[in-house]
Amino acid sequence: MAASAASAGTMVHMQGLHKWYGQLHVLNDINMDVARGERVVICGPSGSGKSTLIRCINRLEEHQQGRLTVDGVELTNDLKNIDAVRREVGMVFQHFNLFPHLTVLENCTLSPIWVRGRPRRDAEELAMQYLERVRIPEQAGKYPGQLSGGQQQRVAIARSLCMQPNIMLFDEPTSALDPETISEVLDVMIDLAESGMTMLCVTHEMGFARQVANRVVFMDAGEIIEASPPEMFFNHPQSERTRLFLSQILSH
Amino acid sequence: MAAAPAPPRLGAVAWLRANLFSNWSNTVLTLLGLFLLVRALPPLFDWGVAHAVWGAADPDVCKAASGACWAMIHEKYRLILFGRYPYAEQWRPLLGLVLLVVMIGLSCNRNAWGLRLAEAWGAALAAWLLLMWGGVAGLTFVPNNLWGGLPLTLILTVIGLAIAFPLSIFLALGRRSRMPVIRILCRVYIELIRGVPLISLLFMASFMLPLFLPTGVSIDEVLRAQVAIILFSAAYLAEAVRGGLQAIPKGQHEAAHALGLSYWQAQRKIILPQAIAVAIPAIVNIFIGLFKDTSLVAIVSLTDLLLAMRQAIADPQWRRFFVEGYVFIALIYFVVCFFMSKYSQYLETQFRSGQQR
Ligand SMILES: Nc1ncnc2c1ncn2[C@@H]1O[C@H](COP(=O)(O)OP(=O)(O)OP(=O)(O)O)[C@@H](O)[C@H]1O
Ligand SMILES: [Mg+2]
Numbered sequence: 001m002a003a004s005a006a007s008a009g010t011m012v013h014m015q016g017l018h019k020w021y022g023q024l025h026v027l028n029d030i031n032m033d034v035a036r037g038e039r040v041v042i043c044g045p046s047g048s049g050k051s052t053l054i055r056c057i058n059r060l061e062e063h064q065q066g067r068l069t070v071d072g073v074e075l076t077n078d079l080k081n082i083d084a085v086r087r088e089v090g091m092v093f094q095h096f097n098l099f100p101h102l103t104v105l106e107n108c109t110l111s112p113i114w115v116r117g118r119p120r121r122d123a124e125e126l127a128m129q130y131l132e133r134v135r136i137p138e139q140a141g142k143y144p145g146q147l148s149g150g151q152q153q154r155v156a157i158a159r160s161l162c163m164q165p166n167i168m169l170f171d172e173p174t175s176a177l178d179p180e181t182i183s184e185v186l187d188v189m190i191d192l193a194e195s196g197m198t199m200l201c202v203t204h205e206m207g208f209a210r211q212v213a214n215r216v217v218f219m220d221a222g223e224i225i226e227a228s229p230p231e232m233f234f235n236h237p238q239s240e241r242t243r244l245f246l247s248q249i250l251s252h
Numbered sequence: 253m254a255a256a257p258a259p260p261r262l263g264a265v266a267w268l269r270a271n272l273f274s275n276w277s278n279t280v281l282t283l284l285g286l287f288l289l290v291r292a293l294p295p296l297f298d299w300g301v302a303h304a305v306w307g308a309a310d311p312d313v314c315k316a317a318s319g320a321c322w323a324m325i326h327e328k329y330r331l332i333l334f335g336r337y338p339y340a341e342q343w344r345p346l347l348g349l350v351l352l353v354v355m356i357g358l359s360c361n362r363n364a365w366g367l368r369l370a371e372a373w374g375a376a377l378a379a380w381l382l383l384m385w386g387g388v389a390g391l392t393f394v395p396n397n398l399w400g401g402l403p404l405t406l407i408l409t410v411i412g413l414a415i416a417f418p419l420s421i422f423l424a425l426g427r428r429s430r431m432p433v434i435r436i437l438c439r440v441y442i443e444l445i446r447g448v449p450l451i452s453l454l455f456m457a458s459f460m461l462p463l464f465l466p467t468g469v470s471i472d473e474v475l476r477a478q479v480a481i482i483l484f485s486a487a488y489l490a491e492a493v494r495g496g497l498q499a500i501p502k503g504q505h506e507a508a509h510a511l512g513l514s515y516w517q518a519q520r521k522i523i524l525p526q527a528i529a530v531a532i533p534a535i536v537n538i539f540i541g542l543f544k545d546t547s548l549v550a551i552v553s554l555t556d557l558l559l560a561m562r563q564a565i566a567d568p569q570w571r572r573f574f575v576e577g578y579v580f581i582a583l584i585y586f587v588v589c590f591f592m593s594k595y596s597q598y599l600e601t602q603f604r605s606g607q608q609r
Contacts (some may be wrong), residue, residue: 060506086512097507101525101603110521111511163511 009035011071011167011198012057018065019052019222026052027063028222036166039199041209041230044219045245050202053219054169057200058089071166087115090160094172096152098144104131104155105140108162116163123162130158134188150181154188161192168192170201204249210234218242300579311569324565324573325580331564332581335400335555341392345403348380352406360595362602373414380407396474400555402584404474408546408556412481413539419482420489425519427494438490445487450548453480458552477549485542492538496531497523529603536596540589557581 010033017030026049034040042050055061056068059075059082068075070085099107108127112118118126131137134154136147144152153173160168170189174182186208193199193212203209209216209230216233218226218241226233226242237243272282303319307326314321325332334345355376358364384403387393426438445453457480462470500523508518528535550559558581564570565577 058510060509083512083514086510089510091507091510093503093507095503097501097503099504099507099522099526101529111513114517114521115512159511 010069011036011038012200013069014066015068016066017053017056017063017068019049019056019061019063026222027056030066030224032217032224032227034167034198034200037196037198038214039193039197039212040201040215040217041213042200042202042217042219043204043206043209043245043249044225048219049222050219051171054091054171054200054202057167057169058086058091060091087163088165089167089169090163090165091169092153092156092160092171092173094175096144096149096156096176098152098156098159100144102143103140104136104142104144104147107144107155108159111159112162127158127162130161131155133161133191134158135184148181149177150184153177153185157185157188157192167198167200170199170203172202172204174203174205206234206250218245220245311573314573320576320579321570321573322576324570324576328564328567328570328577329580331401332557332561332577333401334403335560335563336398337400338392338394338398341386341394344383344386344391344394345399345401348383349403349406351376351380351383352403352410356410362599377411396472397554399474401560402557404549404554405543405546405557408474408478408481408549409539409543411478412485412542412546416482416484416486416489416542417535419486420493421524423486423490424493424497427490428497442487442490445484446491450480450484450545451551453484454548454552456480473552474554477552477554481542481546481549485538488538488541489535492531492534493527495534496527496529499530500526529600532596532600532603536592540592543588543592544585557584 012032012034014030014032017027018025019027030053032040042053044050052061056063056075057070063075071088073081073084075081075085098104099110102110105124105127108130109120109123112123112126113120116123128137128140131140134157136151136154136158139147139151139155144155147155157173173189174185177185182205186205189199189201189208190212199212201208201213213230215227216230217224218233218237218239220241225239226237228238233242234246237246273279299319301319303317305314305317305319305321305323307323309321309323309326311321311323314323330339330342334342337345355373358372359369382388383391384399385394385396423438423442426434427442429435429438454477457476458473461476465471504522504526505518508522513521547556547558549556555563561577561581562574565574
């Protein structure tokens with residue numbers, strides 16, 4: 001175990017991770033390694049701790065026990081480490097969380113300019129590149145409030161990519177979208193997966209999981225119940241709880 | 253979304269119908285309003301305009317007239333506007349006033365906000381002080397217990413706001429800080445200051461502060477009042493800013509942090525611009541209140557606009573025309589406050605443009 005953690009190919013290493021909210025045990029002995037370029041889809045019933053788990057990776061939540069290492073940097077109370085990790089980890093939220101007082105372009109250039117210290121020109125060029133990649137370069141001058149949900153989420157993805165992260169975290173990126181715009185966001189995510197990005201996605205889009213995931217992780221009540229490649233996960237689930245969950249989610 | 257068809261342009265009659273006589277109770281209110289206007293306006297007009305004494309005139313002429321005595325203002329306006337500042341030197345406060353007004357005018361342009369403007373303000377205030385105090389460049393020295401009237405009222409407000417506002421932002425952030433010591437300190441400060449009237453703060457600054465200072469050291473009186481005003485308004489502004497901060501969703505903080513921005517970067521670039529935009533009405537409300545509250549410095553014997561007017565009408569010859577004096581400065585206060593109110597509306601629309609959520 002220790003050897004694999006130290007190996008250069010491991011982007012995220014979780015070992016005996018625990019977290020409580022008061023009495024509630026939201027993360028219970030989580031052990032998981034994510035390799036460079038690996039795509040992991042996390043699913044599970046509501047309240048099972050999926051968001052909490054991936055938010056620990058960029059320290060939006062704090063774990064209370066165990067070890068969590070991201071790209072070789074261990075997350076502790078050391079602010080320097082936290083900053084270093086956040087620079088390398090991008091995150092896409094369910095509700096986009098774009099900055100409404102800034103234009104799309106400004107949303108994308110803010111962090112490269114202020115955190116990476118890039119010259120404005122440079123940052124704008126880069127931002128346009130990524131906006132093209134998510135197929136909305138023509139919206140660069142607009143404010144987030146003027147865009148549809150699907151467009152906003154694609155801006156949010158471009159905004160994260162502008163930091164040129166090594167890892168991307170997605171927390172239910174399509175749950176707040178109209179059904180007809182879900183696919184435009186998923187297409188961008190598939191595109192990203194094919195480019196070799198390390199991705200952790202909390203999502204209930206099982207089609208997406210089948211298509212791009214290397215591994216599907218099923219969580220319930222703060223525990224990882226099952227983690228296996230998609231064909232195995234969907235066709236031969238090992239645990240009763242997984243089967244129940246799959247039957248519920250696939251019947252929709 | 254299909255837009256509703258544009259309403260046809262209404263004629264004057266239709267407008268009247270729709271807005272003033274749309275139903276029975278509206279009609280009654282409209283008629284009542286009209287009746288009151290008809291009753292109130294002509295006497296007011298007679299008093300203020302038709303039968304008033306304009307321009308230079310003897311008090312006896314005023315006494316004979318049935319209308320307002322604007323001759324009193326004509327006679328005393330320099331005393332009202334500039335207080336006890338030496339008569340021959342009053343071009344200096346006038347110039348200072350113009351300087352302040354120009355700077356305020358420049359600052360209204362949102363695109364001008366920045367370091368350059370702050371520097372310009374620094375220079376302008378230095379020039380203002382130099383002009384008022386004198387003692388250099390051939391200007392005679394005028395101690396600041398002789399400053400008064402509108403320049404004093406304006407400078408107390410301007411410097412008060414310029415320092416209290418940034419201070420209030422730190423207080424508001426401090427009150428939400430995760431560090432208990434900072435949080436408690438800010439909270440205690442805000443609650444203490446809000447718990448006492450400005451008058452008692454002014455008194456304390458004026459009479460109690462010197463007791464704590466070593467003998468021989470004294471702080472200027474205007475400065476003492478200024479400090480009291482700053483401390484007072486910072487506490488109120490902090491609560492207004494905090495209201496704005498609370499309106500910003502948690503997701504904004506999370507997104508900023510996820511992008512690697514530090515606490516201060518996140519506040520400066522993401523949170524505060526939105527929070528202050530939300531808080532503008534509350535903030536301007538406090539600004540307006542503060543401008544009027546500067547008249548309280550009269551109790552520590554500073555001659556603000558209001559006191560200057562009262563001193564001006566202390567002249568036995570003109571004493572009976574005090575109403576005109578109050579009307580005159582009420583107009584000045586109103587113009588400034590109305591400007592602030594209008595400007596805040598303009599700012600609100602500016603901040604809102606483009607960012608419908
Ligand atoms: N700040 C908090 N304080 C207290 N309890 C919390 C907090 N955040 C989350 N929880 C609780 O922790 C549990 C796990 O929450 P989490 O958001 O990780 O679930 P999730 O799997 O992402 O669920 P969903 O699918 O609904 O997003 C839930 O029971 C939730 O109520
Ligand atoms: Mg969640």
